[in-house]
Amino acid sequence: MTIERFLTGITTSGTPHLGNYVGSIRPSVQASLRAGVQSFYFLADYHALIKIDDPARIQRSTLEIAASWLACGLDPEKVVFYRQSDIPEIPELTWFLSCVLGKGVLNRAHAYKAAVDKNNAAGSDPDADVSVGLFMYPVLMGADILMFNAHKVPVGRDQVQHIEMARDMAASFNHRYGAHFTAPEAAIEDNVATLPGLDGRKMSKSYDNTIALFVPRAQLQKLISSIVTDSKAPGEPKSVEGSALFQIYQAFASADETRALQQAYLDGIAWGDAKQIVFERIDREIAPMRAAYEALINDPAKIEAILHAGAAKARAIATPFMAQLRHAVGLRDLRAQATTVATMTAKVARPMFKQYREADGQFYFKLQSADGILLLQSKAFSAGKEAAQSIAVLQEQGAKALDKLQEIVQLADGVQAADVDAALAVLREAKAQAKSK
Numbered sequence: 001m002t003i004e005r006f007l008t009g010i011t012t013s014g015t016p017h018l019g020n021y022v023g024s025i026r027p028s029v030q031a032s033l034r035a036g037v038q039s040f041y042f043l044a045d046y047h048a049l050i051k052i053d054d055p056a057r058i059q060r061s062t063l064e065i066a067a068s069w070l071a072c073g074l075d076p077e078k079v080v081f082y083r084q085s086d087i088p089e090i091p092e093l094t095w096f097l098s099c100v101l102g103k104g105v106l107n108r109a110h111a112y113k114a115a116v117d118k119n120n121a122a123g124s125d126p127d128a129d130v131s132v133g134l135f136m137y138p139v140l141m142g143a144d145i146l147m148f149n150a151h152k153v154p155v156g157r158d159q160v161q162h163i164e165m166a167r168d169m170a171a172s173f174n175h176r177y178g179a180h181f182t183a184p185e186a187a188i189e190d191n192v193a194t195l196p197g198l199d200g201r202k203m204s205k206s207y208d209n210t211i212a213l214f215v216p217r218a219q220l221q222k223l224i225s226s227i228v229t230d231s232k233a234p235g236e237p238k239s240v241e242g243s244a245l246f247q248i249y250q251a252f253a254s255a256d257e258t259r260a261l262q263q264a265y266l267d268g269i270a271w272g273d274a275k276q277i278v279f280e281r282i283d284r285e286i287a288p289m290r291a292a293y294e295a296l297i298n299d300p301a302k303i304e305a306i307l308h309a310g311a312a313k314a315r316a317i318a319t320p321f322m323a324q325l326r327h328a329v330g331l332r333d334l335r336a337q338a339t340t341v342a343t344m345t346a347k348v349a350r351p352m353f354k355q356y357r358e359a360d361g362q363f364y365f366k367l368q369s370a371d372g373i374l375l376l377q378s379k380a381f382s383a384g385k386e387a388a389q390s391i392a393v394l395q396e397q398g399a400k401a402l403d404k405l406q407e408i409v410q411l412a413d414g415v416q417a418a419d420v421d422a423a424l425a426v427l428r429e430a431k432a433q434a435k436s437k
Helices: 018-029 057-071 088-099 105-108 110-120 134-148 157-177 217-225 244-250 255-266 271-297 300-329 334-346 384-404 417-436
Strands: 002-010 037-044 080-085 152-155 185-187 352-357 363-369 374-378 408-413
Touching: 002 018, 002 134, 018 037, 018 057, 037 057, 057 080, 057 271, 057 300, 080 300, 088 134, 088 157, 088 300, 105 110, 105 134, 105 157, 110 134, 110 185, 134 157, 152 157, 157 185, 157 300, 217 271, 244 255, 244 271, 255 271, 271 300, 352 384, 363 384, 363 417, 374 384, 374 417, 384 408, 384 417
Parallel strands: 002 037, 002 152, 037 080, 152 185
Antiparallel strands: 352 363, 363 374, 374 408
């Protein structure tokens, strides 16, 4: 079975609220349980530095966000859950990517353009108060994605440009140094639920209208009681259209519960009674998680251990991959390079099979031409022995074996069976010569 890698970053710049839970945390935790998916979730604390200069706030936010996701059911045994700053390969890859990406691409980034437009409108220098961090933000995001060769990145439409930039970085690097990166795709979240805040506008820290996800029960009740409603008295029919209270309830209630409250609106329910129903429904879902959250938030050592374990899993992928990329760009051990040069003068390059194991635990192999062009790629094998047996069949039978193996191997784009047959013939001849010596 093919494994798809999904990657999600959470900026550590605030306290999670009900809008974050409904729009991101709850659906992401559910998605992490799907079969055939390898999920990466990271706390984007490097990104937080771009807009937050309060160290204590970043530290506290990291703790609160980690505790929130874990309390909501994210299983660190089933996903890779890590802190961005625990992966030193990410800033190194950011530099590699910045060296292959044109500055003009970053000039068109939405956040940078918005800052420049604001300065121009105010008659200021176009780059006033624009940090290099803000300008380089898309490259750091590209490194986050490409470090793990994520196939899909769930984003809203306002973030699609960053995924397109990551694709540009991957293509540019691959063109210069060979195929190393998978081009990521945006998994556009058109149906993400957005909640209104206390004042009816979108729930956002910017509007100071949020309901923190894990406030104590009494405080939650007080906040829901403060949600803005109209002035209709008890007994007067009320409309659910434009009702922030009803929209919040919908995000937690079943279809039957939603219809019941809608009918109660038509029957003229008092706002105090409606708010009590909304409070009770939300608290019913949140209360068990609140208990888990409070236990975690009071045990930062446990969260730190979970993040360290997640970083170890992430670095098991990132460290060897970064070594591969360093070699690709020429950051090499000088002794190894000297040996390679000497070897190149003494040996003739030949086609070769490469058998390898991916992070999903599955085994694969590929056949490359003498100049490194991909000729044939296998699908996944559960055991290395199975992959080796298929290689042996190809080596012995040549292109004739392709029909027999068509379910588990495929030719690269533009490659013909004759190309594979010619490469395998070279390998057979070399093997025969080696035996005769």
